Each structure stands twice: as C-alpha cells, then as structure tokens.
Amino acid sequence: MTVQKTIQIGNPKLRQVCEDVSFPLSEQDIQLGYDLVDTMDSAGLVGEAAVQIGVMKRVFVMGLEKEKKDESDENEFELCICYNPTITQFSDKKEFGREGCGSIAYGKLFGQVERPKSIELEYYDRTGQKHVKKFDGLFARIAQHEIDHLDGILFLDRMDDPTQLYDIDELPRKTDDHTE
C-alpha cells in the first residue's frame, strides 16, 4: 500500500493538462493506478486523479468505500481505474450536486456544481482493454470532476454562485456528501 501526498490548490500542476499514457503500460503506470486507489481510500475520497499526486498523466480512479455504500444504491460499480478516459456523450439534462475535492482545503470545502446528469465514459483498463460505460448521477459527477482534473480544471471554476460554498463544519444537512 502506497499512499501518496495529495497536492493542494495553488500548486501549478493542478492547472496543467495531463498527457495520455501509452500501452502496454509500464510497471510504473500500473503501480500509479494502485497508488491512486490507496491514496483515495486513505483520504476517504470517492475519486482521485493522477495529477493530484503530482503525476501528469491521464489516469483517475473512482469508487465508493464499501462501508459507505448504501444498500439501495443501484450502481453495481465499486471501483474503477481508468486510463486515457474520455467522455463520449453528455446528457442534455443537468443537475446540481455538492462537490468537494481532496486538493481544495484537503476536501473540507464543498460547493454546488451543475453538471450533465449522465454520461458515457470511454476508458482503458491496465491490460489495455477498452471499456465504454454509461454512468448516471453520482458516478457521472465523479467522472466529470476527475476528467476536469486531467484538463487543469477545478470544481470551483464550474461554480456559478460562490455563495454556495461551504466549509465542512458549516454544511447545510444533505445526504449526498462526497469528496473527489
């Protein structure tokens, strides 16, 4: 298990565009995926992009910790390590949701962000196999947040209304609190 340091807003790396990995993956790139999972889990996050541990490659992970997973959650999905991900479809329907980020105040700042409700995500796994999956709701939001990271974009940039920004100690009660 290799937990890496999550870099914070103000670090110029978080504003740069990351580069595709090439296949077959190097040992280093395979390890990168596992390090991201370990780092995400240890910080209690639901997503983490490579740039957040200072690696400028188009790789992110997302998943819910099992103990956090709600029984009624219809997503079968638990953990995904995505190499060279792209979103190939966005729904016209958008919705607001609360987001936090491990690279902004160590995940202790949350804001309302409007994003397309569902997406189609194309990515490669560590063996180089291509996957195309549709996601709705939370996972669609996480994937969009993480892919933004790969392009140097933070959730703060997506907020229209800065009054809808809350420290974790001042959050209005709501059920879907997740930090990416």
Ligand SMILES: [Zn+2]
């Ligand atoms: Zn983030």
